[in-house]
Every structure is written in structure tokens, then in C-alpha cells.
Amino acid sequence: MTTTDETTITPFLIAIPQAELEDLAARLRSTRFPAPLPGDDWDTGVPSAYLHGLVTAWAEDFDWCAFEARLNTIPQFTTIIDGQQIHFAHVRSAVPEATPVLLTHGWPGSFLDFLHLIGPLTDPESHGGDRADAMHLVIPSLPGFGFSTPLSSAGWNTARIAATWVELMDRLGYHRFAVQGGDLGATISPEVARVAPEHVIGVQVNGALSFPDDMGEDARAAMSPLDQDRLARIGKFIKEEYGYIAIQSTRPGLVGVALSDSPAAQLAWMLDKFHAWTLPFETLPDQILGRDWILANASLYWFTSSGGSSAYVGYAQSSWGATPTNSGVPTAAIQFAHDVGIRSQSSQTNTIVRWKDIEDRGGHFAALEEPSLLIDDLREFLRELKK
Template identity: 80%
Template sequence: MDTTHDSTITSFRVDIPQADIDDLTSRLRTTRMPAPLPGNDWDTGIPSGYLQDLVTDWAEDFDWRAFEARLSEVPQFMTVIDGQRIHFAHVRSAVPDATPVLLTHGWPGSFLEFLHLIGPLTEPEAYGGDRADAVHLIIPSLPGFGFSTPLNSAGWTTAHIAAAWVELMDRLGYGRFLVQGGDLGAVISPEIARVAPKRVIGVHINGALGFSGDISEDDRAAMSPLDQDRMARVRKFMNEEYGYISIQSTRPGLVGVALADSPVAQLAWMLDKFRSWTWPLETLPDEILGREWILANASLYWFTASGGSSAYVGYAQNSWGATPANSGVPTAAIQFAHDVGIRSQFIQANTIVRWNDFEDHGGHFAALEEPELLINDLRGFLHQLKEKD
């Protein structure tokens, strides 16, 4: 970690130029949509009528300026780490000794996933909770994502990002802290504990802690029905849904060109995963995640032209499969209905002290789909850690 450069932290306010907003609206209104494929369903892409409906709303009804005004109420900052511009939200609780919690998002999400958690977590009393549960929140945008652009260099592996997050916490003056994340955040958060095991008091993740490796037929037969179902869904994913990983990990620059030139391509590319990874599958993703959030998130990717750089960092910079070292830091995992985390597959690399399964609730985007369950599980883990101390 190169810390010889300027470590200044500066305030940041979201203020997209009006010309960029006008350009987006113009492109949306003049979109050339293809003729529907036979079947016109989710098996071949996005149903054309559904996509057109969202595009129309994006162009005619979605108000970026109104969303931006609410977004600007959240304290946000910029700093440079290893030459890379890093954007982050930082909201301190009024409770001085509150636990600092670092939240890390994934793809195709952003720091926007956590906005509605800020109030309940930093001001629990205002939401009917206990003052003692208050936390300070640090919510960075991953390198190459959103306002942490443009991407300055290669080498932003999960381990490098983890080291950068430790440096960020240094600059903010936090000695001990807890980390939480899902998707890429579920891989990066344990890495932070490996970088600074004496400073991370706990790791909390939603979803899998990594990718399950191949196991023997005997071990599979010994699994619970729930874990057997998860293994079956992992195999199905590898056979039927792996295409986006292949493209983003091998040709992020190519997909980046398309996503930087067409906002509808950007929306559709993300929408495919929002549908596949939310729960239940038969419910449209905007009914689960909220249409405004989907369009705001797509707008963030569009305004920052980060489709290619997010693909590069998220998929082209890492090699999966090797079992990492166990940091010894207490780790908690919460699994929702869509998730495929299998405890027995992760106990070697993680010190798991808490594991909760919710078979009939939620999907991959826990902070958006099941915020109350996620908050309660995080608080339960913090209580557990405090009791141990």
C-alpha cells in the first residue's frame, strides 16, 4: 500500500451537469429497440414491453435532480488512495462511542444500496430502536464504480481493495471497526479482516463468502436438503447464467463501450441480474427493489460511464478458487432465499460464529429486499461480540 501521496479528505457533493441529464433524456427518447425475439421472455433477455416501460419512465418521469437533492443530504467525501480517487459516504452517529461499521457494495449495485439503512443504523432511537445500537457508517464506492472513477490502474483485486479500505479507516481515525457486505462486499469484507485482523472486530456478510468448490458425491449426499438445493442452484447457475461473468472477466472493455454509449444497454445489462437475483423470481424486479432505485442506480452508472471499469474491477482482476487464510476474526453470515452460501464450505477459511438461514425471505440484494432482517442480524452479531468482550 503506497501511502506517500496526499491523504487529504475533501467534501463531495453530487452535482451532475444539466447538459449530461439532457443528453441522457435525449438518448432515452430516441432509443432504437430491436424486434422482440421469439418468446419475448426472460430466457432470452428482457421482455421488450417491460424494458420499454422502464425506459419511458426513465425519460419522462424519473427526476434525477430530486433524487440528487436527497442524495446530497448524505455527507460524502473524496480521497485518493494508491493514486485512485475513492468516493465514500461517512455518517457519524450522535452516540460518541458507537461502533464504526464499513459497508461494501457489489455489482451491479452501488453505495446507493445502503442509503435507507443510514437512519436506522446511526439514529436507532428515531426509528423506535435502542440508542446503544447506534453505529457510525462508512460506505465507500468500489474503485471503478460510480464516483470512484475514472479507474487509474490495474491490480485492484479484492485484497488490494481491502488494504485500501483499511487505509481509509486510518484516515478517518477509526482504530477498531466491523465490516459488512454482500456480493463483492462478501468477498472483500473477509479480506479486510485478513489485512488487519487485530483491528476488525467482526465480519458480517449476506450471501456466500465465496464460491463453493466441487465436493464428492458422498459429501453432497450427507448435506441437508437446504444445502443440497443450494448446490443444485450453483450448478444451474454455472450452466445457464455464467455468460455475463465470462464477458465481463475477459472483455470488460468491449461491454464497457456498449454500456457507455447506450443508457438502455446499461439498464438492460443490470436489469437481467436484478430479475435473476431477487426473490421471488416471478415478481418483477422493480416491484422488489423499487423502480426509482433501479433507475437511480442505472443513472449513476451512466453518468460516471462506469459499466466497463466496474466489470473490470469486479470480474477481470480476480482469480477465484484458492482457499484463503483464516484471519481468526469472528464472522457472521445471513442467507436469504436466493442465496447459496453453504456453511461447511467456508469454515476452513472463516471463523464462523453466527449463521442464519431465511429460506422464505429475500434475495441477493439484502439491504434493499430485507433491510429490517439485515439490520437485526447485524445488531445481534454486535451484541454477541460485545458479550464476548
Template identity: 60%
Template structure:
């Protein structure tokens, strides 16, 4: 291999000086006055965020998080001019299927930590050896230890081509793909760029944001569940789209505040965890472990990648036009928060399995790991 194809072992080892700097910044936070009511309708409440910061400062253990990350073999490599960080856990079972898992924004590789053991060693976690996977979990370009980005143009297609190259370097010619959020787009694109190598694709949440009905007749043809999802998409575009507008047009301007203020970075990410976990009325730390939430935030903070993650995560070409159908078998699980609609997903994907679930939210691997694991196992049994 050439130098740029080398795989370099990697361990997370943050200098204590950086953790001391974080503690000092948290202690010196300049807090805004709460807005009237101090509720979630105007953003992250000051009272709630102060409680999270108190735990971050005095209860959270980054070194424990480091140990959890370092328990999974990690590597870096350079692909298409970009440093790529990834976790790679091989199964002891010889017939294991390689599986590349891709996160989204504001997520990270931390989302999948609790799935590594059950996927690679199913027998030890209530499964069968025939369900074993070799697991590859890359950090998206510009995110965490894959950041910052060295140039622009990191569309889901380009990321998918990088993942195909990564799997080649690891010796995996046939593999499956799974992901949610941006990771769902990357996973379906993998099927398009190397359809002869991707045995099947599994996504949570849907294959992409569905188009809006273009006529009264089209809307009338929707089921009650589909009309609910269309209504929630319309509400999202009216009430929540602001962060996408900022991230996709002014990521550098946003980065100054988030890279300089750990509380600002925490608030920006927690706003989405509260909105996208399910049920929305429940505080996010009651759904996802508080320390796991903070570890996700830490990967953005310690690497200073708020700007490049925003730039890559949402600087994607937007089109309602169907893409080319790869023909790769695709399975979808849609939890209660998400808005995937099968009739639209079928326009450019070969949907062979679709599961609607009446609970769970956008962060499937964190919120419903057992249900997601079971669906992934069952789906891929037919494509090994």
C-alpha cells in the same frame, strides 16, 4: 496529511446538459425487435424495458435522487493512486461502533441509503442507543464516483487494504465490516489484512461461491437445503455465467455499448436484478422501488463506469482453495436466492453466527432492509 491523504467534501451535482443528453438518447433509442415470446428466458423483454424507459424519461426525478444522496455527507480521497468516493455519517452517540459497508456489482452506494438513519440514529428508528454505528460507505474502485480505475490489480485484498487506510484516515482504529457480493469478499479480506483492527465481519449471501462437492460421498452428506444450493450453483454456471465471462475477459469491448447507450446499460443491470431478486417470478420493480433501481443505473451511466466496474467486479483471481482464516468472528445471513453453505465457509472463516432465511434475494439492503438491519445490530452487540 499529504495532498493524497486529504479528504475532500463532495456533493453530487450533475450538469443539466448531461441530463438533457440522456433524455435525447432515450428518445432516440433504436429498439431491437422482440424475440419470440418476448420473455425473460432470452434476456430482458422489450415490452417490459420500454415501460421502464418510459418512466425513466417522464416519471423519474434525478434531482430528487441527488438530494437523497447529498443528505449523507460525502467525500473523496486518493488511496493507492485511486480516487475513492465514500459516504460518511457519524452517529451522535459517543460509543457508536464504526462500520464500513461495501456494495457489489451491479450495485452501488445507493443500496445502503435507507440503512444510514437506522444505523447512525437507532433510537429514532426503534432501536437502542447502544446499537449505534458510525457508517462509512465507499464506492468500490472503478464504480460510480470512484471511477474509472487508474490501474489494474484491484483484487478484494487490495480493496480491503484501501478500506483499512480509509478507516485510519477517518480516525477509526477499531471497526466492523459488512457487505454482500463483491462486498462480502472485501469484508472478509479486511479481517485478513488487519485482524487486529476488525472486531467482526458480517456478510449477506455467504463468504464466497462454495466449491462443488468432489465425490458422491461428499454430495450425499449435504443437507436438503445444501443440495438445493449446490444445484442452483450448477444451474448458474450453465445458464447465467455468460455475463461474468464477458466482464472478466472483455470489459473494454462491453463498455462501448453500455457507455454509449443508456438503454443498453439499463438492460444489462436489470437482467441481474430480475434474476437475483426473490422471488424470481416477480418483476424487480415490484420488489425494489423503481426509482431506486434507476438511481443505481444512473450512477453507472453518469460516470461512464460500466467498463471499469466490470473490470474490477469480476477480474478477480478465482480459486477453490481455502484462504487463511483470519480468526475474526464472522456472521452470515443467507436469503432465499443466495447459495452460501456453512460447512464450506467454515474452511477459511471463523463462523460464529449463520442464519438461513426462506425469503429475500441477493440485494439484501434493498429487498429486506429491516431484517438485515436487525441481524447486523444483533450480531455486532457482542463485539463492541
């Protein structure tokens, strides 16, 4: 691919000014909490006591500077592609012949989603694995997310992001690579293969590759009990949880004002989904994802004022509902207990060569909740491709 943009790749270090840290702490301490609604539970929002506790922990206990220092041990860079600043981590394995893999996050996550994967994937021998499974990792921040801000233009649909990822990999010298992702990453990763099938050796996603169209009763009845349950949960999601998508896809600027002015609002907006999309459902999200990770991720959104721009990119896709073409690239999917991917509904638009259902564990955030299972599946898939 060619581009007329500046192709310089610039080393990047995170350095949040002390004044911004103090401003965040002051805003958190002066949060104006509403009176609890009747019931005060997850059905109406984030329970008051739980939100109070995390806001206090964010202001008093969480050490951003220590987390920032940890992040700055990971090689990070920026470059301009299609007029947009793109931030990315690039961690090369010490194994020269390692397989290049591009990891794409989703919403309300960030490149921080993959912190637990970096060591095992780039240096498997030090983590009880095989040298032959080593990978070079490229972990970009989606346009409008994190340090890939501010947005320079409109129109960041999956195809444009996918083309940007191909350009990024080309600039790094990776002309044959695999892609992996969940949430938005599970939509963008197959699109990278459609944009440049000659460059992508394989696609692996956690979660759904597509969502079923209207189905007749006969087709539903022919499904396995597992797929019938997944189809029912898709319907329940559209009925009970679709509100945030409606807001973010139609008025991202409005929600962006609230999320950029109130760190407590930013945290609550994300906590709602961290609770709804993690398992076990009765376990609080910070006990699953880690309190430091949740607060670091919220801090990243806050410091980059990306609540609105991430909403704009994440759920303002012009291609929602469109039927994609099949790239022909070998594709693998792993479905954890929370996931709703249905193989029969994804096979026409993807060349599925590997499909794994894990029915008893795992939520939406596989890289954080079940990193070992996700790593094992990715390794096995790449081994199969090498054969």
C-alpha cells in the same frame, strides 16, 4: 498503514450538469429497440414491453435532480488512496460511542444499496431501536464504480481493495471497526479482516462466503436438504447464468463501450440480474427494489460511464478460486432464500460464530429487499461481540 499518497479528505457534492441530463433524456427518447425475439421473455433477455416502459419512465418521469438533492443530504467525501480516487459516504451517529461499520456494495449495485440502512443504523432510537446499537457508517464506492472513477491502474483485486479500505478507515480515525457486505462486498469484507485482523472486530456478510470445490457423492449425500438445494443452484447458475461473468472478466472494455454509449443497454444489462437475483422470481424487479432506485442506480452508472470499469474490477479478480487464509476474526453470515452459502464449505477459511438461514424470503440484494432482517442480524452480531 502508511501511504505516500495525498491524504486529504475532500467534501463531495453530486452536481450533474444540465447538459448531461438533457443528453441522457435525448438518448433515451431515441433508443433503437430491436424486434422482440421469439418468446420475448426473461430467458432471452429483458422482455420488450417491460424495457420499453422503464426506458420511457427514465426519460419522462424520473427526477434525477430530486434524487441528487436527497443524496447530497448524506455527507460524502473523496480521497486518493494508492493513486485512486475513492468516493465514500461517512455518516457519524450522534452517539459518540457508536460502533464504526464499513459497508461494501457489489455489482450491479453501488453505494446507493445502503440508503435504507443509514437512518436505522446511525440513529436506532428514532427507528424503534436501542441507543446502544448505534453505528458510525463508512460507505465507499468500489474502485471503478460510481464516483470512484476513472480507474487509475490495473490490479484492483480483493486484497488491494481491502488494504484501501483499511487505509480509509485509518484516515477517518477508526482503528477498530466491523465490516459488512454482500455480493462483491461479501468477498471483500472478509479480506479486510485478513489484511488487518488487529483492526477488524467482526465480519458480517449476506450471501456466500465461498463457493464449494469439487465434491464427491458421499459428501453431497451427507449434506442437509437445504445445502443440497444450494449446491444444485450453484451448478445451475454456472450452466445457465455465467455468460455475463465470462464477458465482463475477459472483455470489460467491449461491454463498456456499449454500456457507455446506450443508456438503454446499461439499464437492460442490470435489469437482467435484478430480475434473476430478486425474490419472488415472478415479481418484476422494480416492484421489489423500487423504480426510482433502479433508475437512480442506472443513472449513476451512466453519468460516471462506469459500465466497463465496474466490470473490470468486479469480475477480473486474479484471486478467483484461490483458497484464502482464516483471519481468526469472528464472522457472521445471513443466508436469504436466494443465497447459496454453505456453512461447512466456509468454516475452514472463516471463523464463523453466527450463521442464520432464512429459507422463505429474500433475494440477493438484502439491504434493499429485506433491510429490517439484515439490520436486526447485524445488531445482534455486534451485541454478541461486545459481550
